[in-house]
Amino acid sequence: MYLQGGKNAANVDLSANYFSAEIVYVFSKEFKANVGLEILSGNDYNEIDNTK
16 A cells, blocks of 8 residues: 655645555466456646645
């Protein structure tokens, strides 16, 4: 998980969020299965309107 926040040059709040998860199941020495999820969200750096 990664979280970041701050303000841009116009003093508008910015945020960035990243989450990743993975599950691995080993069936045998030769075969395994992976299932994963990634979520990325946040504000555009150039956003000037801070209304939500």
